[in-house]
Amino acid sequence: MLGYFFRRLLYMGIVLFMVSILSFYIINLPPGSWIENYASELEASGDIVDEAELEFLLQRYGLDRPLHEQYIRWIIPLVTQGDFGESFEWNQPVWPLIEERLFLTMTVSLASIIFVYVVSIPIALYSAINQYSVGDYFFSFMGLIGLATPNFLIALVFMIIMLRVFGVTPGGLFSPEYLRAPWSLAKFGDMLLHLPVPVVVIGTAGTAGLIRILRAQLLDEFQKQYVITARAKGLRERFLIIKYPLRMAFNPIVSSIGSLLPQIVSGSAIVSIVLGLPTTGPLLLRALIAQDTYAAASMLLMLSVMTVLGVFISDLLLMWLDPRIRYERGN
Secondary structure (H helix, E strand, C coil), X not given: CHHHHHHHHHHHHHHHHHHHHHHHHHHCCCCCCHHHHHHHXXXXXXCCCCHXXXXXXXXXXXXXXXXXXXXXXXXXHHHHHCCCCEECCXXXXXHHHHHHHHHHHHHHHHHHHHHHHHHHHHHHHHHHHCCCCHHHHHHHHHHHHHHHCCHHHHHHHHHHHHHHHHCCCCCCCCCHHHCCCCCCHHHHHXXXXXXXXXXXXXXXXXXXXXXXXXXXHHHHHHCCHHHHHHHHCCCCHHHHHHHCHXXXXXXXXXXXXXXXXXXXXXXXXXXXXXXXXXXXXXXHHHHHHHXXXXXXXXXXXXXXXXXXXXHHHHHHXXXXXXXXXXXXXXX
C-alpha cells in the first residue's frame, strides 16, 4: 500500500507539471498580449499611449521574453516559494487577489456537493424501491428538467421569484454592510443566509444527474441473485437494501468524486456572474479574456490540483467501499 501512495504522488506531480505547461501555452495561444489589450483600452478611452510605459511593463512582467522563459519565471517561484506571480490586470500579487475568493469558492462548492448527495440519495432510493409509481415518474420528470435547464437560467428564475415574492435580490454572498467588513461571526452568519440560493442553483444539475445514475444502479442490483436469495430467506427489506444494493450502487458515485469538485467550481462561473458571487469563476474568466497569464494559469493549476486530489480520494474510498478493488499489483 505504501508503494501505491508513492506511485500516485509521483503520477500526480507529473500530471500537474504537464497541465501547467499546457495551460500556460493555451492562455498565450490567442493573438496579441495583455500589453496590446492595455494599449487598445487606453486608445479607446482617449488617453495618450506612452511607449516608454509600455516598454517598462513589458520588461517588468517579462512579456518581451520567449514563452518558455516566461513559464520558467512563473513556475520556479511557485514551486520553490509558493509565489503565484503578479497579476497584470490588477497590478498586485496573484495569491492575495484570489485568497478570499478561493475560500468562498470552496465554501460554495462543498455546500453544493453536500446538497447534491443529501437530496439525490434519498430520492434515488425512493424511486428505485417504488419503480413506476407516481413519485418515481414525478422525480424522473423533475430530473430531466434539471438536466435540460442551464444553471444560469435557473439562477435568473430564482432572482425573479425572490424579487417579486419576497422583495429581496439574491445577489452576492453578503449584505452591502458586510462587503468590506473584516470576518466576524456576524459576517459569517450573513454569508450562511445568502448561501442557499447559489447552492441550490449550482447543485441542481448535479443532483438531477446523480439521481438518474444511482436509481439505475439500484435497479440493476435489485435484479441480481444475491438480492433475490436474501429476500427468499426473509431478510428485512430495509436492512437488505442498505447493507448490499445501496453499497454496491455507490461505486460509480464514489468514482465520480474526482471530477465533481472541479466541475462545480469551473461550471459555476456563469452562475457566479449572474448572481454576482465573489468567487474565482468570474475572476478566471476576466483573466482569460485579458490574457492575464499568471493569474489565469495559477487558477487553472488550482483546478487541476482539485481534480487529481479528488481522483485520489475517490480511489481510496473505492478501496474501502468495495474490498474486491485493489490497486496493488499481485493482489
